[in-house]
Amino acid sequence: MLPFIDLGAQRRRLGPLVDEAILRVVNHGQYIMGPEVGRLEDALSSFCGARHVITCGNGTDALAMVLMAKGVKPGDAILCPSFTFAATAEVVAWLGATPVFVDIHEDTFNMEPASLEAAIRTARELKLNAVGVIPVDLFGAAIDYDAILPICEREKLWVLCDTAQSFGGSYKGRKLGTFGLATTTSFFPAKPLGCYGDGGAIFTDDDDLAAILRSIRNHGQGIDKYDNVRIGMNGRLDTIQAAVLLEKLKIFEEEIVSRNDIAARYAEGLGDVAVVPVVQDGIVSTWAQYTIRVAPERRDALGPALRERGIPTAIYYPKPLHRQTAYRHYPCAGNGLPVSDKVSGEVISLPMHPYLDDEVQDRIIQAVRELLP
């Protein structure tokens, strides 16, 4: 079986660099908030242009920490997509607030501005206090910030960008990490920039918010660790993971270029047999997933047939959140989310990573073509 994401190939490319970086941490012994953590935060800040970077334990905590810092509480509504990974809405529920689900555009899989406006009306009809929006750049491509941000500004909603899949990408020449109030990402191993365990980060240009987030990360600390001025958590990133990320960040930009070359080859090879993903002009995607769409009956047969030929696939996401047991009681924009419902029956993601060579990719393209006459 081919790997869906070949982390081994990246490890071979990096050679002993990551091993040595890990060993340095083991030897210096500052496992918690060692010097690599601050160095990584500086490197990420230079990379994406955000003034403040607060690394943390994972991408879910990153989202939760921002909501905690904003004082999100029961009665508040946060608007977010349903066609996303559960963490996006989960953190809203953690704080007793209400996620209100927004539909997506089928070409981009990202938040549809008209549905966002409908969700704001829905929240208000339900007498909820709409306070913020969590848009998600699904599969690696940025949302249309120029369409979404003005709506949020007009409605006085803060924006928390979930770039767990798109960090490293850009929108109209500007790297993700500086849009909205804050941006979060995940360093889960399979994300475009992954570590060797769990990890995450928050990006913001807001000095006050950054100070609160640093406090929340360490149990709500005030002047020192044993002065607790707010409810926080243990939200720290391990020093070892920071050391791994420092090495991986050095080759990340090149890897994004490779991902885009591979995506272009898939589009060329499959554009006539499946609906291939469209990235809007001015957006550089990180291609966290390469997701095509085919008719539901064909989609359901395609995965197992490819598996028989040694080609793994994945379905992101088979059931949007508003259809999930844990989330189906939360409100949806307007009369429902027809596009999220439709695409969840059609999507299938193909192997995608920067080390997918032409020969292997041709095998995948050939197999998909044979199975989709």
Ligand SMILES: *Cc1c(COP(=O)(O)O)cnc(C)c1O
């Ligand atoms: C992976 C992911 C997260 C959560 O990140 P973890 O590090 O796994 O907690 C949040 N949002 C989206 C869109 C994701 O893909």
